[in-house]
Amino acid sequence: MRVAEIARLTRTSVRTVRYYHQLGLLPVPEERGGWRDYDLSHVARLSRIRWLVQAGVPLKAIAGILDSPAVDASSEDVTVIEDLSGALAAIEEHLAETTRQRDMLTSLLTRARDGLTVSPMPPRMVAFFDRLEAACPDERTRAAVRRERDLVDVACYSGRMPPEAELLFPGPEDGEDDGALAAHGRDTAGLTDAQIRERAADNIARFERVLGPQRCRDLAGHFDTASIRPLFQLIAAVEPGYERMAEAMERLLTEAIARWRTTP
Template sequence: MRVAEIARLTGTTVRTVRYYHSLGLLPVPAERGGWRDYDLSHVARLSRIRWLVRAGVPLSAVARVLDGAEPTTVPDDGAPDGASVTQDLAAALASAEAHLEEVTAQRDMLASLLERSRAGMAVSPMPPRMAAFFDRMEAAASDERTRAAVRADRDAVDLACYRGQMPAEAELLFPDPDAGDDAATLAAYGRAGAGLSQEETEAMAAAMVERLVRRVEPERLRALAREADREAIHAVFQFFASFEQLGSAYARAMEARLLEAIDHWAVSEES
């Protein structure tokens, strides 16, 4: 049979058949009447090649697997000399499992994003509670300066979530709506970047943390104290401090006040 027919029988293309010839995976048949004459042995080998490729075996290992090539010598340490069929298949399986893990994570992310989109929420890596907070703040901002400060904060949190730096327990610090506290938070956003003194910055950070503490249920605070990763918290505030737009002094002050509060909650739980 001709090359087009063997390609059709094995579900591949003429180009692929010739590529396998070039790699030495598929023997080149003898010519008859000016064209290559493939027989059953070629069809069988090509089918096996395609089967192994679909299983995830790399082309570089297909010949060894097909031919059952095992190392012929064993060094003194008992380890096989060179690659073996078993090693090739184990490596292919490990690669497939890694890919499966990646695809599973991708599927879970898509399912989460689809759910949020159907609920009319922003498509973002932020947990819904965080996203709702920033939606609320931006919608309530009465001037462009405040709105810009909210957006800058949101961008930083979004980026930290993208990078996997935002601790999971941080969602506890984004409470449900409260007219009075929301107004105070917006006022703080409005003062952001206004050339505040260190004392004013410290006071603003302390007031922000105090509002958060007041609005989070005691059990949630205790859970936060139990689960808080101080190194992760430090890393995310260091990240925030690297953006001049957010104010490095305010980021450091917020970190200090928040860690003080976490220590206080931890002591309260122990007592």
């Protein structure tokens, strides 16, 4: 038979058949009457190649698998086993990555349907910043909200934002939006160190109001305080204007979590 026929029988393409010739996976048949004349052995070989490709075996391993001599059931062909084990590991890794992407897309689709901004942040954080932006009374406040939103976005994307931090962001029922807007509306450039500490303390107090005593204790019980420093170091690095606030927040939040753990 000719190349088009063998391609049709094995549900592949002429180009693929010729590529396998180039790789040495499929023997090149003799010519008869100016055409390459494929026979049953070529069809069988190509079928086995396609079968292994569909199973996820890399092309570079297929020749060794197909050409491995037959062995009895008590023997092991180490090369074949290693090749197949490696192919399986690669497929499992790809499956895990595909599953992660599917879960991310499902979450993003849910947010979009709920009218939330698409973002690396968890939904509660996104909803908080969406509410603040919609309620900003002036452009200066809106710019401050967006700047902080950008910082949190970067922290979430980089993996520096602890998962538990989502709980620290107020929901619409907490009644904290007006206070958060007022804080964003105040200029921080000229604040003294004492005023910076006061502003950071206000943030900690807001966290405690949002969580309540029991949730503060629960959160502190499994919160890894070692994750606090990388978070605020990142914030200070990408936004130098937040450096003093980041230092104050790191210290006060660490102290607060220690206090929550011991509060009866």
